[in-house]
Amino acid sequence: MMQAKQLRLLLESPETNFLMEAHNAISAKIAESTGFKALWASGLSISTALGVRDSNELSWSQVIDVLEYIVDAVSIPILVDGDTGHGNFNNARNFAKKLCQLGVAGLCIEDKTFPKMNSFVGNKQLLADIDEFSGKIKAIKDHQPNSDFCVIARVEALIAGAGMSEALRRAEAYRAAGADAILIHSKQSTADEILEFTRCWDTNYPLIIVPTKYYKTPTEDFIKAGISLIIWANHNIRASIKAMEETCKQIFNERSLLRVEGEIAELNDIFSLIDYDELSMSEKKYLPKISKGKADVRKEKICTTSH
Ligand code: SPV
Ligand code: MG
Numbered sequence: 001m002m003q004a005k006q007l008r009l010l011l012e013s014p015e016t017n018f019l020m021e022a023h024n025a026i027s028a029k030i031a032e033s034t035g036f037k038a039l040w041a042s043g044l045s046i047s048t049a050l051g052v053r054d055s056n057e058l059s060w061s062q063v064i065d066v067l068e069y070i071v072d073a074v075s076i077p078i079l080v081d082g083d084t085g086h087g088n089f090n091n092a093r094n095f096a097k098k099l100c101q102l103g104v105a106g107l108c109i110e111d112k113t114f115p116k117m118n119s120f121v122g123n124k125q126l127l128a129d130i131d132e133f134s135g136k137i138k139a140i141k142d143h144q145p146n147s148d149f150c151v152i153a154r155v156e157a158l159i160a161g162a163g164m165s166e167a168l169r170r171a172e173a174y175r176a177a178g179a180d181a182i183l184i185h186s187k188q189s190t191a192d193e194i195l196e197f198t199r200c201w202d203t204n205y206p207l208i209i210v211p212t213k214y215y216k217t218p219t220e221d222f223i224k225a226g227i228s229l230i231i232w233a234n235h236n237i238r239a240s241i242k243a244m245e246e247t248c249k250q251i252f253n254e255r256s257l258l259r260v261e262g263e264i265a266e267l268n269d270i271f272s273l274i275d276y277d278e279l280s281m282s283e284k285k286y287l288p289k290i291s292k293g294k295a296d297v298r299k300e301k302i303c304t305t306s307h
Helices: 003-012 025-034 043-049 060-073 089-102 130-143 164-177 192-200 219-224 235-254 267-273 276-286 292-306
Strands: 017-022 038-041 078-081 106-110 150-155 181-184 207-209 229-232
Touching (some): 003 038, 003 150, 017 025, 017 235, 025 038, 025 060, 025 235, 038 060, 038 229, 043 235, 060 078, 089 106, 089 130, 106 130, 130 150, 130 164, 150 164, 164 181, 164 192, 267 276
Parallel strands (some): 017 038, 017 229, 038 078, 078 106, 106 150, 150 181, 181 207, 207 229
């Protein structure tokens, strides 16, 4: 089944499903092999892995370059964090078209102004005009080459401190514009405002949350509230940063690999994650078979010609 269809089924399922962050091919593969049914290609994590800020410092085509590796590495659906859509309605629909061509399952865009800043940085988040953002959603939906491709509208009103009624007004406008789901974001350390939003919202329409800051709330509460998708948005990149810092420190201080070996992935783990066995099996199948005698003759030829 096509990935976009799979993501659509997860969105529309009566159960709550979970998306794991990926920022490159290897994090995507690890998430897939753990059992996650879909991925969140996080703007924060992709930017961080490339050493730049989550403030549109990456161009849309640089994001596409990373996604090409992720798409090749996994078969589960990928929901891409598209920030504000990389420009106006025209840039957003072009970006969505490229994502469809790549086989990406969905795009999430947020109602802020370009260049955006990560939602957890500072207190000056500027919201996009509702009509302008609704036009962006409509333009993507009108032009997406794959009808299953999912377009998620991310409401940043609570992040910007604009209040619950503004968040609900925006969510309703984006639903009317054709969004397939609403992502309601919050930076509070409790889930109070998220749960209030869910109580005011029609539960038949899919809602997505990112509980990075209100992680202490039991997942069961979100399931009871009828949340469709929960995004674990940045935990692979944060885990890898911590692991790399500890490993670097240890090797630097001890000038030895003795204690670090055993704490880190085996080389064989790498070879199996990237399926080196498949290559050696394919070599047997596709490379010409060289008999020992022939190989010796070739070696001799190379020796004589190189003298
Ligand atoms: C991301 O993962 O890049 C997100 C989620 O957009 S957040 O960092 O919470 O804004
Ligand atoms: Mg982001």
